[in-house]
Amino acid sequence: MCKRLRRSMLFVPGNNPALIIDAAVFAPDSIILDLEDAVAVDQKDAARELVVRALQTLDFGQCEMCVRINGRHTPFFAEDIRALVPARPHALRLAMVESAEDIAATHELLDDCEREAGLPSGTIKLMASIETARGVTNVNEIAVASPRLVAISFGAEDFTHSIQSERTAQGHELLFSRSAVVLAARAAGLDPIDTVYIHVDDDIGFKADVRAAKQLGFAGKSCVHPRQIPVVHEVYRPTSMEVLKAERVLAAYKDAIHRGTGVISVDGRMVDGPVVAKAQRIVDIARVSGHVLGVQV
Amino acid sequence: MVKCYAHAGSLESGDVLVHVAPASDETLSVQIKSKVAPRFLNSMQSSVREVAKELGIMYAAVEVVDSGALDFVLRARVTTAIKRSMEATADV
Amino acid sequence: MVTNKVGRSVPLFVENLGNFAPYAGVFVTAPTGRRHATSIRRCLSTNNKLLPSIRESIIASGLKSGMTISFHHGFRNGDMLVNMVVDEIAALGIRDITLAPSSLQSVHSALIPHIRSGVISAITTSGLRGELAEVLTREMLLKYPVVIRSHGGRARAIESGELKIDVAFLGASAADEYGNMNGVHGSTAFGSLGYAMVDAQFADCVVAVTDNLVPYPALPISIPQTQVDYVVLVDRIGEPKGIMTGATRITRDPLELYIAAQATRVIEASGYFKEGFSFQAGTGGSSLAVAKFLKERMSETGIRGGFCTGGSTGYVCEMLHEGYFSAILDTQCFDLAAVESLRTHPRHIEMSASFYANPHSKACTAHITDIMMLGATEIDTAYNVNVLTGSDGVMMGASGGHSDTAAGTKLRLVTAPLIRGRFPIVVDKVHTIITPGECIDVLVTERGIAVNPSQPALAKRLAQAGIETVTIEELQQRAEKLTGKPEPLLQSEDIVALVEYRDGTLIDVVRRVL
Numbered sequence: 001m002c003k004r005l006r007r008s009m010l011f012v013p014g015n016n017p018a019l020i021i022d023a024a025v026f027a028p029d030s031i032i033l034d035l036e037d038a039v040a041v042d043q044k045d046a047a048r049e050l051v052v053r054a055l056q057t058l059d060f061g062q063c064e065m066c067v068r069i070n071g072r073h074t075p076f077f078a079e080d081i082r083a084l085v086p087a088r089p090h091a092l093r094l095a096m097v098e099s100a101e102d103i104a105a106t107h108e109l110l111d112d113c114e115r116e117a118g119l120p121s122g123t124i125k126l127m128a129s130i131e132t133a134r135g136v137t138n139v140n141e142i143a144v145a146s147p148r149l150v151a152i153s154f155g156a157e158d159f160t161h162s163i164q165s166e167r168t169a170q171g172h173e174l175l176f177s178r179s180a181v182v183l184a185a186r187a188a189g190l191d192p193i194d195t196v197y198i199h200v201d202d203d204i205g206f207k208a209d210v211r212a213a214k215q216l217g218f219a220g221k222s223c224v225h226p227r228q229i230p231v232v233h234e235v236y237r238p239t240s241m242e243v244l245k246a247e248r249v250l251a252a253y254k255d256a257i258h259r260g261t262g263v264i265s266v267d268g269r270m271v272d273g274p275v276v277a278k279a280q281r282i283v284d285i286a287r288v289s290g291h292v293l294g295v296q297v
Numbered sequence: 298m299v300k301c302y303a304h305a306g307s308l309e310s311g312d313v314l315v316h317v318a319p320a321s322d323e324t325l326s327v328q329i330k331s332k333v334a335p336r337f338l339n340s341m342q343s344s345v346r347e348v349a350k351e352l353g354i355m356y357a358a359v360e361v362v363d364s365g366a367l368d369f370v371l372r373a374r375v376t377t378a379i380k381r382s383m384e385a386t387a388d389v
Numbered sequence: 390m391v392t393n394k395v396g397r398s399v400p401l402f403v404e405n406l407g408n409f410a411p412y413a414g415v416f417v418t419a420p421t422g423r424r425h426a427t428s429i430r431r432c433l434s435t436n437n438k439l440l441p442s443i444r445e446s447i448i449a450s451g452l453k454s455g456m457t458i459s460f461h462h463g464f465r466n467g468d469m470l471v472n473m474v475v476d477e478i479a480a481l482g483i484r485d486i487t488l489a490p491s492s493l494q495s496v497h498s499a500l501i502p503h504i505r506s507g508v509i510s511a512i513t514t515s516g517l518r519g520e521l522a523e524v525l526t527r528e529m530l531l532k533y534p535v536v537i538r539s540h541g542g543r544a545r546a547i548e549s550g551e552l553k554i555d556v557a558f559l560g561a562s563a564a565d566e567y568g569n570m571n572g573v574h575g576s577t578a579f580g581s582l583g584y585a586m587v588d589a590q591f592a593d594c595v596v597a598v599t600d601n602l603v604p605y606p607a608l609p610i611s612i613p614q615t616q617v618d619y620v621v622l623v624d625r626i627g628e629p630k631g632i633m634t635g636a637t638r639i640t641r642d643p644l645e646l647y648i649a650a651q652a653t654r655v656i657e658a659s660g661y662f663k664e665g666f667s668f669q670a671g672t673g674g675s676s677l678a679v680a681k682f683l684k685e686r687m688s689e690t691g692i693r694g695g696f697c698t699g700g701s702t703g704y705v706c707e708m709l710h711e712g713y714f715s716a717i718l719d720t721q722c723f724d725l726a727a728v729e730s731l732r733t734h735p736r737h738i739e740m741s742a743s744f745y746a747n748p749h750s751k752a753c754t755a756h757i758t759d760i761m762m763l764g765a766t767e768i769d770t771a772y773n774v775n776v777l778t779g780s781d782g783v784m785m786g787a788s789g790g791h792s793d794t795a796a797g798t799k800l801r802l803v804t805a806p807l808i809r810g811r812f813p814i815v816v817d818k819v820h821t822i823i824t825p826g827e828c829i830d831v832l833v834t835e836r837g838i839a840v841n842p843s844q845p846a847l848a849k850r851l852a853q854a855g856i857e858t859v860t861i862e863e864l865q866q867r868a869e870k871l872t873g874k875p876e877p878l879l880q881s882e883d884i885v886a887l888v889e890y891r892d893g894t895l896i897d898v899v900r901r902v903l
């Protein structure tokens with residue numbers, strides 16, 4: 001079984017029925033139904049009700065269903081969680097996470113709600129969104145604050161405000177923080193997810209942004225428009241050469257296990273744990289991307 | 298108990314705008330205006346009445362302006378509108 | 390009443406309209422007889438065709454009560470001519486007119502009072518829209534049912550004399566005093582006069598109406614002086630804003646783009662996407678986006694197309710100018726960029742509705758084209774397509790070139806969103822059949838692609854290309870899972886419109902909606 005991919009995470013405003021209904025058509029890896037920034041303060045109740053019923057009614061196919069709930073220090077936080085748990089989204093994305101305590105408190109509330117709903121403990125996962133200076137400085141503690149965590153995302157817009165700077169095309173103001181999020185996530189075995197790119201018509205700029213994110217070690221990108229999804233998937237798509245090489249590594253590994261030999265070498269180079277894991281990831285993505293795989297792995 | 302007028306939803310395509318007001322008599326009246334009328338009218342009527350019943354509302358005046366909403370959207374908006382109308386200090 | 394080949398109950402005789410044969414198959418009716426001919430007339434050097442008003446031209450034409458008049462629909466929803474002429478006809482006390490335009494738009498709702506008063510007692514058209522369509526579907530307003538004809542069917546009927554036009558009032562954006570006219574010059578330029586050419590050739594009396602009288606000879610000559618009896622200069626013949634936009638923009642709607650991308654994959658895998666392929670883009674929604682995606686594929690593969698046909702948009706004209714296609718054969722321009730192209734490019738030429746789609750002509754492009762993009766308001770599990778009536782049973786569209794091209798084109802793709810509003814577009818039986826299912830190859834929606842079981846070779850090619858397909862029943866279930874099943878429409882027994890297939894047989898009727 002292959003690990004869930006989170007290359008593309010499509011934000012969908014939680015109070016917009018038409019967009020919710022069509023979201024799965026574009027086949028993002030994850031859909032984030034947004035109860036937070038995309039919803040006006042006086043419509044939080046309407047959006048919550050709509051999202052709960054959408055989760056209960058619609059078939060979202062293979063997409064991971066996430067809901068971005070309102071921050072811990074808003075009046076909507078607890079009610080969001082209580083209403084959503086019975087609807088069983090795969091994960092909740094918590095905005096503005098600044099401390100391990102934010103995660104722990106969320107984890108506990110989820111424990112209570114899962115118990116009440118008769119769900120196995122830990123059913124609903126968590127994603128932490130780091131959007132402030134405090135969040136960045138605490139990210140290592142945040143990353144290990146709950147076994148429910150599966151991803152940490154970085155939000156550049158709010159972050160740049162919190163450090164009293166402005167966003168630039170090159171993004172130097174974000175470099176350290178982006179890397180900090182990647183490091184904390186990878187060290188804890190979580191997926192780091194990069195911030196949104198709001199210039200929806202700028203395909204070239206977006207592609208460059210996604211390449212940069214991939215280079216930094218991000219597992220995926222938050223998207224604000226369906227047209228961004230294929231661009232992300234294209235950037236994360238392994239080349240045919242990479243796929244071929246990965247298949248050979250996995251074949252050699254399988255062969256070595258079968259024969260009980262200790263050291264594996266492919267093309268004259270030693271192959272160890274991380275190399276095999278990387279090869280598996282490449283093959284997983286290739287399979288989802290529609291590559292025709294040659295070697296059975 | 299429906300205490301005051303409230304509404305929920307919008308006129309956007311795929312949505313409904315639901316108006317809820319206290320009933321002038323002891324009935325649950327449901328008026329539906331829809332661009333897709335009349336072919337889902339009966340279904341919409343039952344959905345509205347079902348939701349009202351679930352929320353324990355027996356008397357109310359409900360008006361629905363539909364722009365092609367699926368059933369779960371209608372139910373969500375009716376739920377929200379009724380809940381808002383049940384709050385004493387709703388000022389929507 | 391009798392049941393035709395697609396299971397619809399149709400009449401065999403209708404008062405004032407005569408006998409009808411039931412639809413029996415796509416190419417079952419062979420042409421017979423000779424073409425209709427008009428009277429021979431002359432124009433002396435002393436003759437002056439130019440008349441001072443529309444009223445004068447009506448009198449000069451000899452139009453009497455009970456006769457048939459026609460118009461073309463090049464001015465689309467900016468047309469002013471039909472309403473102007475019918476107003477004058479009414480003022481002259483003439484009644485019981487059969488109105489036979491190539492199509493009608495919502496701007497023609499001004500005709501409703503003239504129908505109520507009996508000035509117009511019958512209509513034959515390709516399409517009806519707006520309040521006029523609503524009223525004609527809900528009331529028995531006309532004396533006789535509307536006859537809906539496809540573009541090719543109308544041309545056939547006119548050429549054979551089945552639809553005999555007494556007076557054709559043909560609007561032109563430029564004309565000279567002897568009646569040479571075109572639609573590419575002038576402030577109300579609309580492009581191709583394709584839908585007027587058949588009328589000009591076969592109507593008993595032809596009146597050219599223009600708001601732009603140019604010095605003789607008016608070039609280019611789309612319709613020649615030899616077919617024109619009278620010329621009238623009016624202040625304005627159309628409203629430019631209603632006629633067309635500067636350039637048709639390709640949709641930005643993510644769902645329509647997704648459907649277009651899927652359709653492009655189907656085209657590529659179909660086997661028809663090869664050097665010299667001919668293409669008809671269709672209008673609206675996903676269709677033009679398909680042209681864009683095809684261009685990208687053509688750029689990447691080096692494949693170049695043959696001719697483009699049907700109606701033209703600026704985008705497709707650009708593809709011609711850039712060498713992606715070799716020619717455009719044009720019945721109707723959809724934007725000013727296309728008009729400009731028609732005016733200036735040597736390989737963008739006008740063609741008549743007959744050249745385009747007449748099933749009883751010696752060749753029509755509808756029978757030559759490789760790939761056709763089609764729309765649908767509804768499609769049923771037998772792949773029958775409706776483009777005339779909406780989910781409420783009210784007329785709101787047109788037969789157009791749909792059934793013509795579907796009959797003869799090699800690859801017939803219908804693109805549509807699986808759900809419109811709350812309405813599933815895949816139904817048990819469409820409300821009105823315009824195009825029979827045997828003419829449709831594949832339905833492309835955002836929630837799945839279905840191939841007509843009659844096309845196993847195509848299904849195989851798509852499967853080989855890794856394109857997943859499902860049955861149309863499965864698509865219907867996917868839709869109904871979201872929407873629920875719509876309640877049946879309430880309609881009366883009264884027939885408000887007859888749907889004539891392109892060969893003159895009756896494929897369906899439209900009943901009055903309650």
